[in-house]
Amino acid sequence: MAQNLYELTATLNNGTEKKLEDYKGKVLLIVNTASQCGFTPQYKGLQEMYEKYKSQGLEILGFPCDQFGHQEPGTDSEIQNFCQVNFGVSFPLFKKIEVNGEGTHPIYQFLKKKAPGLFGKSIKWNFTKFLVDRKGNVIKRFATLTPPEKIDSKILELLST
Structure with missing residues (x-):
């Protein structure tokens, strides 16, 4: 288990390996996403937030996941296309991962350990958000x-420090 988030890497949906260390000094909002979920419209709020605060140091990292009701069945390129066409998403999207169970991606192992939720260390559903x-x-x-706009004040607080 990593001791620090910046020790970890993930693969972008275009196949490029990305070190989280590249985001050092940024405020991060890490979200497990899905394209066919009742909460999928949150992409709009996430993109608006990204456009509003990117220049101040916010990065939103989207991690598609198909573990909840098979609501992310597409390929990585289909997911990217869906997000761009329907919501203009320009924040980084990563390869589809698992956020629960034996195949949990190391980033989500780390996040859940540091911020357990109501269900302990499990992710309950799509669009769970971690603020770093x-x-x-x-x-x-x-x-x-919790829609993205309800996190606005917390993000502003972290951006100003």
């Missing part, structure tokens, strides 16, 4: 039902 400060500390976990 500029030093890589997991500050807060937000439930699926």
Whole structure:
């Protein structure tokens, strides 16, 4: 288990390996996403937030996941195309991963350990959000039902420090 978020890597949906260390000094909002979920419209709010705060140091990292009701059945390129066409998503999207169970991606192992939710260390559903400060500390976990705009004040707080 990694001791620090920046020790970890993930694969972008175009196949490029990305070190989370590249995001050092940024405020991160890490979200497990799905294209065929009742919460999929949250992509719109995430993109608006990204456009609003990217220049101040916010990065949103989207991790598609198909573990909840088979709501992310597409390939990585289909997911990317869907997100761009329907929501204009320009924040980084990664290869589809698992967020629960034996195949849990190391990033989600780390996030769940640092910010367990109501179900312990499990992710309950799509669009669970983890807020990380500029030093890589997991500050807060937000439930699926929390829309991006409700996180705005927390993000502003972290961007100003």
